[in-house]
Amino acid sequence: MSETPMSPTSPTTQTSPTSPVTESDVDLGDGHVLHVYDTGDPGMPGVEPLVVVWHHGTPNVGAPPRPLFEAAARLGVRWVSYDRPGYGGSTPRPDRDVASAARDVAAVADALGVGSFAVMGHSGGGTHDLAPAALLGDRVRGVVSISPVAPFGAPGLDWFAGMAPGGEASLRAAAAGRATKEAHEAAAAQVPEGEVDFGFVPADEAAFSGPWGWLGSVVGPALAAGPAALIDDDLAYVNDWGFDPADITAPTLVVHGGADRMVPATHGEWLARTIPGAQLWLQPDDGHISVLRTAEDALEWLARTARTTPAP
Numbered sequence: 045m046s047e048t049p050m051s052p053t054s055p056t057t058q059t060s061p062t063s064p065v066t067e068s069d070v071d072l073g074d075g076h077v078l079h080v081y082d083t084g085d086p087g088m089p090g091v092e093p094l095v096v097v098w099h100h101g102t103p104n105v106g107a108p109p110r111p112l113f114e115a116a117a118r119l120g121v122r123w124v125s126y127d128r129p130g131y132g133g134s135t136p137r138p139d140r141d142v143a144s145a146a147r148d149v150a151a152v153a154d155a156l157g158v159g160s161f162a163v164m165g166h167s168g169g170g171t172h173d174l175a176p177a178a179l180l181g182d183r184v185r186g187v188v189s190i191s192p193v194a195p196f197g198a199p200g201l202d203w204f205a206g207m208a209p210g211g212e213a214s215l216r217a218a219a220a221g222r223a224t225k226e227a228h229e230a231a232a233a234q235v236p237e238g239e240v241d242f243g244f245v246p247a248d249e250a251a252f253s254g255p256w257g258w259l260g261s262v263v264g265p266a267l268a269a270g271p272a273a274l275i276d277d278d279l280a281y282v283n284d285w286g287f288d289p290a291d292i293t294a295p296t297l298v299v300h301g302g303a304d305r306m307v308p309a310t311h312g313e314w315l316a317r318t319i320p321g322a323q324l325w326l327q328p329d330d331g332h333i334s335v336l337r338t339a340e341d342a343l344e345w346l347a348r349t350a351r352t353t354p355a356p
Contacts, residue, residue: 064083064084065081065082065083065107065108065123066081066082066083066084067079067080067081067082067133068080068082069133070126070151070152070155072151075135076129076134076135076137077133077134077135078126078127078129078134078135078148078151078152079106079126079127079132079133079134080124080125080126080152080155080156081106081107081108081123081124081125081126082122082123082124082156083108083113083116083122083123083124084122085122086116086117086120086121086122088117088120091119091120092120092351093120093121093122094119094120094121094122094161094162094185094347094350094351095121095122095124095153095158095160095161095162096116096121096122096123096124096161096162096163096164096343096346096347096350097124097125097149097152097153097161097162097163097164097173097176098123098124098125098164098165098169099125099145099163099164099165099166099168099169099170099172099173100125100127100128100131100165100166100168100169100262101165101166101167101168101169101170101259102167102168102274102277102278103131103263103266103267103271103273103274103277104131104169104259104262104263104266105127105131105132105262105265105266106125106126106127106128106131106132106134106262107125107261107262108123108124108125109123109166109258109339110258110261111255111256111258111336111339112339112340112343115340115343115344116343119343119344119347120347121343121347124152124153124156124158124161126148126149126152128145128148128172128273128277129144129148129273129276130269130272130273130276131266131273132265132266136272136273136276137276138272138276139276139279140276140280141280141283141284141285141286142171142172142174142175142280142281142285142286142287143175143178143179143285143286143287144175144280144286145172145173145175145176146175146176146178146179146180146287149163149175149176149180150176150180150183153183159183159355160182160183160184160185160355161183161184161185162184162185162186162187162188162346162347162350163176163177163184163186163187163188164187164188164189164190164342164343164346165188165189165190165192166190166191166336166339167190167191167192167193167306167307167332168193168277168281169190170188170189170190170191170192170193170298171189171192171193171194171281173187173188173189174187174189174192174287174289174292174315174319175285175286175287177292177294177296178287178288178289178291178292179287179291181293182293182294182353182354182355184294185294185295185349185350185351185353185355186294186295186296186297186346186349186350186353187292187294187295187296187297187346188296188297188299188342188343188345188346189296189297189298189299189312189315190298190299190300190335190336190338190339190342191299191300191301191304191306191307191312191332191335192298192300192307192311192312192315193281193307193311194310194311194312194314194315195285195289196219196281196282196283198314198318200314201310201311201314202310203311204216205308205310206305206308206309206310207243207305207306207307207308208241208242208243208305208306209240209241210240210241210242210243211242211243211305211306211307213228214228214229214232214278215278215281215282217229218275218278218279218281218282219282222275222279225275225278225279226275229271229274229275233271242306243304243305243306243331243332244305244306244331244332244333245303245304245305245331245332245334247301247303247329247330247331247333247334248331248332248333248334250334251331251333251334251336251337252333254337256333256336256337259333289315289318289319290318290319290320292319292320292322293320294353295321295349295350295353296316296319296321296322296323297322297323297324297325297342297345297346297349298312298313298315298316298319298322298323298324298325299312299324299325299327299335299338299339299342300312300313300324300325300326300327300335301327301329301330301331301332301334301335302326302327302328302329302330303328303329303330303331304330304331304332304335305331305332306331306332307332309326312324312326313326325338325342
């Protein structure tokens with residue numbers, strides 16, 4: 045930890061019909077910077093503002109989820125999010141573990157003057173949002189984890205079972221170490237798009253034609269600098285996370301698609317069994333992307349639940 049004060053710098057603002065997004069950099073004081081997004085205080089009369097920290101998937105940048113902006117405005121939710129190290133405007137940090145997300149979230153929240161908050165994420169973000177929940181105690185007031193990866197080697201879980209060939213090959217390469225994973229990504233870059241089965245089901249393809257087609261806007265920028273951040277993410281998933289999900293005490297909701305072939309539902313089921321008191325919403329017909337049609341309901345659950353959890 046650095047003793048240098050952490051503060052946002054160089055703000056820019058993007059606007060949408062429902063919420064402005066201010067972007068800034070948080071200097072961690074150790075040579076690393078996190079690029080941060082913030083929709084600001086929703087200003088709902090009679091409604092306690094609730095900060096929800098969004099955790100993005102792999103490979104995405106960290107812009108908050110635009111398809112949920114209208115629901116957030118209605119619920120009095122302020123989105124805060126950031127690019128994980130190596131993505132977008134955040135400094136690379138090779139060999140980071142999943143637990144590092146807790147330190148990063150604490151730094152961002154401190155810089156913005158935020159005390160307690162809830163967390164929400166999808167896919168790899170659904171895994172990373174478990175870190176602050178496990179490690180930051182009652183500062184985290186609620187958790188929504190959508191389509192998360194479970195710990196590698198989790199007891200009783202056949203980790204690769206049900207994965208589509210493309211995703212399995214990518215993660216098996218990560219499990220073999222950095223050199224193998226880097227070689228895998230270099231080879232994958234030469235394969236024509238569409239020739240690798242990463243596990244999208246027809247319901248996912250339909251979802252890309254709707255509001256969650258927004259995901260395309262956060263994937264391109266994430267890969268603009270190459271696959272290094274994606275490699276760091278995948279290595280983090282298959283190595284020691286640096287925390288135990290069983291240590292999470294905040295109210296937790298796990299949402300997973302029963303037809304998911306990218307991260308099979310057995311991962312979400314394992315986490316829901318392991319996290320004390322966690323709820324599981326299993327959507328039998330949904331894949332990895334189409335399950336996001338449940339995200340608005342999940343955000344409503346989070347807002348309601350977090351507001352009944354005492355702030356520290």
